[in-house]
Amino acid sequence: MTAPQRMSVKFYFDELSVDVEEFIPVFHRWIRENVVPNELLLDVADYKHIIDGPAILLVGHEADYVIDLTDGKPGFLYVRKRDLGVDLPEALATTLAQALNSIRLAETDVELQGKLKLRTDAAKIVLLDRLNYPNQTPNGSGSNDAGQTAQSQLAENLGVLFGENVTVTRVENDAREPLTFELNAPAAPDVDTLLGRL
Amino acid sequence: MANIGWKDILAEEMPLDMAHEIDIFEGQMELMGQGKLDEKVFAETRLRRGVYGQRYDNGQRHDGFESRELEFEEIERIKGPDTIWHAPGMQRIKVPGGGLTAEQLDVLAQVADEYSDGILHVTTRQDFQLHFVHIEDTPDMMRRLASVGITTREACGNSVRNVTCCHLAGVCQTEVFDATPYSEAFAQFLLGHDDVQDFGRKFKPAFSGCESEACGLVMMHDLGYLAQVREVDGKQQRGFKVYVGGGLGTVPHQAKVLSEFTPEEEILPEAQAVSRVFARLGEKRNRNRARIKFLVAKLGIEEFRRLVIEERKTLPHDDRWTAYLETLPHYEEKPTRPPTFLNGQVSSAGFQQWFETNVYAQRQEGYSVVTVNLPLGDLTSQQTWVLSDIARKYVGDNVRTTVEQNIVLRWVSDSDLPSLYEELNAIGLGDAGAGTVVDITACPGTDTCKLGIASSRGLAAELRTRLTAKSASLPDAIKDLKIKISGCFNSCGQHHVSDIGFFGNSRRSGNFKMPHFQVVLGGMWRENAGSYGLAVGAVPSKTVPDVVDTITSRYVEERAKGETFQEWIGRIGKKEARSLIQPYMKLPDFEQQPDYFSDWGDPRVFSLGDIGIGECAGEVVSLFSMEIATAESEAFEAQVALDENDPARADSLAYASMVKAARALVRTQFLDVGDSPDRIVEEFKTRFFDTELFFDQYAKGKFGQYLFDRHQSPNPSPDNDAAHRLIEESLLFIEATHVCESKVGGNVLIEI
Numbered sequence: 001m002t003a004p005q006r007m008s009v010k011f012y013f014d015e016l017s018v019d020v021e022e023f024i025p026v027f028h029r030w031i032r033e034n035v036v037p038n039e040l041l042l043d044v045a046d047y048k049h050i051i052d053g054p055a056i057l058l059v060g061h062e063a064d065y066v067i068d069l070t071d072g073k074p075g076f077l078y079v080r081k082r083d084l085g086v087d088l089p090e091a092l093a094t095t096l097a098q099a100l101n102s103i104r105l106a107e108t109d110v111e112l113q114g115k116l117k118l119r120t121d122a123a124k125i126v127l128l129d130r131l132n133y134p135n136q137t138p139n140g141s142g143s144n145d146a147g148q149t150a151q152s153q154l155a156e157n158l159g160v161l162f163g164e165n166v167t168v169t170r171v172e173n174d175a176r177e178p179l180t181f182e183l184n185a186p187a188a189p190d191v192d193t194l195l196g197r198l
Numbered sequence: 199m200a201n202i203g204w205k206d207i208l209a210e211e212m213p214l215d216m217a218h219e220i221d222i223f224e225g226q227m228e229l230m231g232q233g234k235l236d237e238k239v240f241a242e243t244r245l246r247r248g249v250y251g252q253r254y255d256n257g258q259r260h261d262g263f264e265s266r267e268l269e270f271e272e273i274e275r276i277k278g279p280d281t282i283w284h285a286p287g288m289q290r291i292k293v294p295g296g297g298l299t300a301e302q303l304d305v306l307a308q309v310a311d312e313y314s315d316g317i318l319h320v321t322t323r324q325d326f327q328l329h330f331v332h333i334e335d336t337p338d339m340m341r342r343l344a345s346v347g348i349t350t351r352e353a354c355g356n357s358v359r360n361v362t363c364c365h366l367a368g369v370c371q372t373e374v375f376d377a378t379p380y381s382e383a384f385a386q387f388l389l390g391h392d393d394v395q396d397f398g399r400k401f402k403p404a405f406s407g408c409e410s411e412a413c414g415l416v417m418m419h420d421l422g423y424l425a426q427v428r429e430v431d432g433k434q435q436r437g438f439k440v441y442v443g444g445g446l447g448t449v450p451h452q453a454k455v456l457s458e459f460t461p462e463e464e465i466l467p468e469a470q471a472v473s474r475v476f477a478r479l480g481e482k483r484n485r486n487r488a489r490i491k492f493l494v495a496k497l498g499i500e501e502f503r504r505l506v507i508e509e510r511k512t513l514p515h516d517d518r519w520t521a522y523l524e525t526l527p528h529y530e531e532k533p534t535r536p537p538t539f540l541n542g543q544v545s546s547a548g549f550q551q552w553f554e555t556n557v558y559a560q561r562q563e564g565y566s567v568v569t570v571n572l573p574l575g576d577l578t579s580q581q582t583w584v585l586s587d588i589a590r591k592y593v594g595d596n597v598r599t600t601v602e603q604n605i606v607l608r609w610v611s612d613s614d615l616p617s618l619y620e621e622l623n624a625i626g627l628g629d630a631g632a633g634t635v636v637d638i639t640a641c642p643g644t645d646t647c648k649l650g651i652a653s654s655r656g657l658a659a660e661l662r663t664r665l666t667a668k669s670a671s672l673p674d675a676i677k678d679l680k681i682k683i684s685g686c687f688n689s690c691g692q693h694h695v696s697d698i699g700f701f702g703n704s705r706r707s708g709n710f711k712m713p714h715f716q717v718v719l720g721g722m723w724r725e726n727a728g729s730y731g732l733a734v735g736a737v738p739s740k741t742v743p744d745v746v747d748t749i750t751s752r753y754v755e756e757r758a759k760g761e762t763f764q765e766w767i768g769r770i771g772k773k774e775a776r777s778l779i780q781p782y783m784k785l786p787d788f789e790q791q792p793d794y795f796s797d798w799g800d801p802r803v804f805s806l807g808d809i810g811i812g813e814c815a816g817e818v819v820s821l822f823s824m825e826i827a828t829a830e831s832e833a834f835e836a837q838v839a840l841d842e843n844d845p846a847r848a849d850s851l852a853y854a855s856m857v858k859a860a861r862a863l864v865r866t867q868f869l870d871v872g873d874s875p876d877r878i879v880e881e882f883k884t885r886f887f888d889t890e891l892f893f894d895q896y897a898k899g900k901f902g903q904y905l906f907d908r909h910q911s912p913n914p915s916p917d918n919d920a921a922h923r924l925i926e927e928s929l930l931f932i933e934a935t936h937v938c939e940s941k942v943g944g945n946v947l948i949e950i
Contacts, residue, residue: 006312025801032261040269042254042286045329045645046799047317049573049659051626053581057315059330061270061284064315070580081332128312131204131338176304176583178311 006128241278248353255285262802295363373407398488443494446689537564575603643685650685652702656798720767825862
């Protein structure tokens with residue numbers, strides 16, 4: 001399957017003992033110190049006035065980093081916007097690698113260290129591309145359903161990373177929303193282990 | 199499904215003209231990429247598609263210590279003067295009169311989460327804006343919007359911007375009549391009209407149903423319409439009091455009365471005449487003096503009026519002037535539910551507070567307008583989908599945006615109000631305080647605007663938080679005050695017409711700059727932005743919450759019974775008003791108060807280094823340049839059609855490109871040539887061919903003959919070779935048109 005135009009992965013906070021506002025100076029410093037390899041970081045957007053929304057955004061050229069409070073589940077959301085590769089497995093690998101790298105950056109950041117911890121046994125993956133990945137109800141035969149094909153490809157590739165017993169469940173959301181999957185793994189490998197497997 | 203795009207999928211859903219315009223824009227993007235379009239022409243072209251610049255798109259960003267280069271790929275590739283192609287930008291989306299359907303909300307939410315950061319922002323002129331959009335995504339975004347009837351055409355640039363209309367029109371208790379269908383007809387008539395393509399600056403119209411409320415804010419618009427009814431021969435006649443030459447900006451102007459009463463059948467031709475006078479006599483070189491307000495001020499309203507009346511007499515008749523009037527008797531909004539009443543239903547604690555501020559009783563009994571109070575005008579894609587479902591359930595397509603950056607749901611059956619409130623509250627959109635002191639308006643400011651000096655949104659968020667926290671204890675006199683904030687003197691936050699307004703500027707203290715806000719007091723929101731406030735002095739940004747406290751406390755202490763804030767400011771005078779803020783005007787040193795040297799929500803040491811060249815004014819490019827660019831795009835589309843093995847379409851587009859080029863040339867002398875190919879070719883022949891102005895030194899009239907041949911003898915079934923030849927001829931014809939235009943100087947001489 002062709003790479004989606006955009007793809008996001010959200011890892012949920014296990015611990016967060018810092019106000020979201022405190023990410024603003026951290027993100028500005030990340031821009032100044034150019035801490036993300038192979039990505040151009042541009043600006044910080046403050047949306048904390050929106051209830052249950054993307055509170056603080058680090059906007060980049062290739063990707064956005066979001067302290068995301070949507071659905072009442074605070075998490076660290078990575079949205080890959082460009083250069084996703086040629087197919088879905090490559091897009092997944094790129095997105096996950098950069099997302100995990102950003103988790104490591106956040107967890108080890110000089111100002112955030114010890115104040116947050118992200119879970120790696122669960123994540124939300126979204127394919128933001130309604131042209132190639134329309135969020136249609138499965139038709140039963142499975143032959144034309146982008147969702148089903150994407151789900152099996154994601155499960156196959158995530159199994160390599162998170163172990164055989166990983167489950168990838170398609171979220172039964174509204175058809176207007178993008179195609180969304182929940183990842184659940186029986187264990188929570190640490191970030192370095194996951195990055196090593198990529 | 200390989201290579202199938204939105205263009206193919208939505209081909210049947212998009213109106214043909216909108217689809218074609220988007221194809222043309224996409225072609226122009228490609229031509230720009232190939233270096234075949236002038237950067238200024240392309241900049242104005244994309245602005246007229248609503249594709250706007252954004253902060254840092256010149257590739258520079260101040261990180262608090264120094265200005266650094268943002269290393270975009272293909273850094274040399276640009277989309278306008280000093281604007282990098284790959285830098286994200288803003289997409290403005292026109293919403294005439296703020297009117298939206300539930301389906302349109304769905305698609306807006308989808309394009310926001312696929313092409314921007316998933317935030318929809320409502321502007322002070324009822325538009326939507328999406329930020330951090332890549333230019334290469336814009337054609338598909340436009341197609342998806344076009345599929346539900348939304349255009350971005352002329353959302354920016356030197357053109358007729360969104361036509362605003364009171365969000366209560368049609369249900370208002372005090373209106374003379376519903377101005378909505380008139381504003382819609384006006385918007386449709388002037389969209390892409392020939393006579394509005396040669397303005398030196400933007401042009402903002404507004405419609406209002408009544409004089410005393412804020413409604414359409416007609417007094418601060420370039421062209422404003424106030425509904426009126428008069429009696430003629432015992433019959434009621436509808437019309438409008440027409441205002442011209444209002445505007446905020448750096449130097450605010452109150453609009454002048456162009457006409458005490460323009461009957462409904464005359465509003466469109468009169469607007470066309472105004473447009474022609476503005477296009478002909480308005481300033482083109484100095485964009486700081488190019489709005490129509492300066493022309494009206496320079497000529498005087500009497501002379502301006504005389505010119506408009508004279509111009510009106512010369513206009514060739516257009517059936518569209520009155521065609522829409524036939525549909526007026528059938529114009530109506532339909533509620534989805536029958537009228538009901540609130541009869542003591544049990545409701546939550548928050549409901550009553552919300553009901554007091556966010557619910558307006560319509561003149562139609564049993565129905566209300568609900569204001570969805572959007573913090574800073576923002577909502578997420580996810581909220582928008584639920585909101586569209588709420589709309590479907592309770593009001594259908596009766597949704598509008600407002601100039602106070604909110605959304606209203608009209609025709610809510612009253613007994614539905616408690617459940618509607620609960621559903622809004624569940625998605626974080628149940629904030630009370632709509633239209634009160636906590637409902638603060640702010641332009642994007644330094645968040646995303648290239649011109650922003652100080653953080654208007656950061657300040658608005660801070661004030662909103664503080665005032666909301668104490669809203670229950672605020673005296674009634676303060677509750678209904680308006681606070682409006684602009685990030686710079688350009689007034690996009692409409693600070694001139696608020697009780698307490700602010701616009702961003704800066705002051706130096708030692709070696710550092712400090713973000714400041716100029717305090718503007720006593721503007722009037724009511725009476726259609728009836729008067730402008732007094733600038734009394736600038737205070738450090740971080741002191742503004744205390745400044746608001748000080749001013750409002752004094753007002754509460756000193757106001758006479760029933761005295762409005764404007765009246766109080768008028769009574770105490772500018773000197774005393776200034777003395778109120780004087781204690782805050784003293785600038786601390788950096789060492790004393792370092793937090794004063796950064797802005798709200800932005801920890802970087804404050805700098806003016808990120809201010810770029812604004813695109814509000816668009817690029818002043820000649821009418822010919824804009825029109826010939828369209829011809830070139832048609833020729834480009836012809837080549838694409840040929841590549842797709844569609845010679846008939848290629849032939850047709852190549853011919854159309856020649857006609858458009860000829861038209862562009864003819865219109866340098868004769869604006870009213872119209873769209874008929876026969877007329878265009880005839881005028882071209884008389885003016886440029888027979889006079890030999892079009893002749894090449896060596897080829898003589900050969901290039902012009904290409905047009906005549908194809909016009910007189912179209913090929914009924916062109917093959918690829920024939921189409922290819924015609925494309926080559928069209929390119930030569932367009933080149934010759936450029937040469938001819940530069941030879942004759944492109945003077946626009948009006949000749950009717």
